[in-house]
Amino acid sequence: QSSSTSHQNSGEPSKQKRVMVIGGDGYCGWATALHLSKKGYDVAIVDSLIRRLFDHQLGLDSLTPISSIHDRLRCWKSLTGKTIELYIGDICDFEFLAETFNSFEPDAVVHFGEQRSAPYSMIDRSRAVFTQHNNVIGTLNVLFAIKEFRDQCHLVKLGTMGEYGTPNIDIEEGYITITHNGRTDTLPYPKQASSFYHLSKVHDSNNIAFTCKAWGIRATDLNQGVRCTKSSAIGLIMMGFCVQAAVGHPLTVYGKGGQTRGYLDIRDTVQCVELAIANPAQPGEFRVFNQFTEQFSVNELASLVTKAGAKLGLDVKTISVPNPRVEAEEHYYNAKHTKLIELGLQPHLLSDSLLDSLLNFAIKFKDRVDTKQIMPSVSWKKIGVKPKTVAA
């Protein structure tokens, strides 16, 4: 199954698969690029580095310091002898993207390269517009580049479980079979996204589905859940709780805390992407996988952290704060996630040991935490049209 859809321009028989990782300077993209490089794929990273700019603008110093992409690639080369190619530019600039396609000639493109923060997309009008423009036009350009330059190239696109919202019926993987007035059809699963960021992912999914049908593009949409592990991103509930526990701040639960979501470990992100690449979609096929391994409510997560904290001698309290988001706080949630397991995914579950290591990690770096940043500052209702300076 891991035989390559060969590098089109070469006469040689079994060359390595060439994988372009868009957004490879980011959290998931970097981990994926390293994993694929280690596994013997030829890897190129495409990134505008814009995420670093956002972090500076918002005063979000990462919990872990992030060295430059050039340093990281040099370090990787010296550790493993492997070269990862680097193309710095914006995929909304089609001339740049065309260059990267014609120079690298990918067999698969893993597309992580989007503005991926829901609160960021809800700060003000210009960030909402930026998020939708950047994500939708970037993905359109990738689709056109594949059609024009590498028509057999497999697109592996990162979506999010948040596209589905919280319907009162089971969430299926991308499609649902509906019987209505005596007739039956299998249709795209209805989406109910709840931020301009999540909406941009829904728009992407719709655009990709159309090009698969109209042009025969092969695509896999990985609807990822929330990752829980050593992440630099504020706002990921799990890490947020560990940080709060570490600095002695009560765990802040938005509203009733019944909000339930799917979670997965970063090690499973890279595993899932590799499985998708090794088993590509057929020409014209738009495959959707729900990429998470466990589901928890916010209250369940808080009590896991409270217990883990107690073992380390921390006295962890929980408080409820007004929910800045507009979302159901008590709802049914049952999302399917069997397709990646069928392809061979071996999940890393949120065991006690992972939680312990997260907490220890947060304790170690707690001096880097700006406690002003802990309380929610972006409100779904207070978003306005004036450009907003978020942190001082």
Added chain:
Amino acid sequence: QSSSTSHQNSGEPSKQKRVMVIGGDGYCGWATALHLSKKGYDVAIVDSLIRRLFDHQLGLDSLTPISSIHDRLRCWKSLTGKTIELYIGDICDFEFLAETFNSFEPDAVVHFGEQRSAPYSMIDRSRAVFTQHNNVIGTLNVLFAIKEFRDQCHLVKLGTMGEYGTPNIDIEEGYITITHNGRTDTLPYPKQASSFYHLSKVHDSNNIAFTCKAWGIRATDLNQGVRCTKSSAIGLIMMGFCVQAAVGHPLTVYGKGGQTRGYLDIRDTVQCVELAIANPAQPGEFRVFNQFTEQFSVNELASLVTKAGAKLGLDVKTISVPNPRVEAEEHYYNAKHTKLIELGLQPHLLSDSLLDSLLNFAIKFKDRVDTKQIMPSVSWKKIGVKPKTVAA
């Protein structure tokens, strides 16, 4: 029911409702602006006039000559004594849009102001990107302007029946109640759009639905069918057939001709918009109406025109040409359209007399028809990344 949600800034009791018609220089928008002005509403037109530029660029001379918006407004004033205000600018420019809101203070916004041609959106990459950017960002800006400046203003947005595609089950009005694994929920109707233009409408619908929920916006989405009447637009099947019959060209049916769609008369477009304005959505409500009155397959339309032609002594033939679009050519189609009827819509059906007048109209203006333009020139599959010059 036609009592006004009063002009917020004034102390006077029963002022006329103020309606902003975005895209009021266009085909539907102009007819709507005149109708509302005649009915006593205070009307303003907002338009960038970009549609006129497209027509020049593509060499699409209109069948009926279109005089300048300034001339038309002067003419309206001299005929009726009524003034329609005019704001010329691009709604993607938020500063301009904010100006129009603060100056005109609308109680309702009717939003026709989008790139509305599916073939145009499929010419090349840059037109696909333009269509999605123009439509999605324009609508986002309108939503932000309402939230910020006129939070009680009712948005009446033109969508299209094409958002639904051709599912194998009945098409409902915006939402569908699904029972799945023993649980039931009413969810947004699944969409399967089939051009970058139709996709832009789906993106709009999703964005609007979210802001109704998150911000309490009141909105009505009118999923309009294909209009059949004296239209200037090439590509509307019905008018296309009449033109072909008039110039003695065989009616060109794409592929098998089983493609079925909903149709309506332009007089019903303006009626529907007025009904929506007079009966506004509630705060937070996202209402969806399917706005068409009859459904026909392409073959049915061809045979109607053939019969009407025979009465006028024309010998009308039909030929099948390869379908440039990617779409099902034989499919189930049954779309609901009762909500506007319930509000009081009195449909103008495609009676013999309308068809006769369409045909006579086409015969009168047949010298203005460029026969090279009759055959399809935009292919859904041949779209590429190089800017394309369409007509010579």
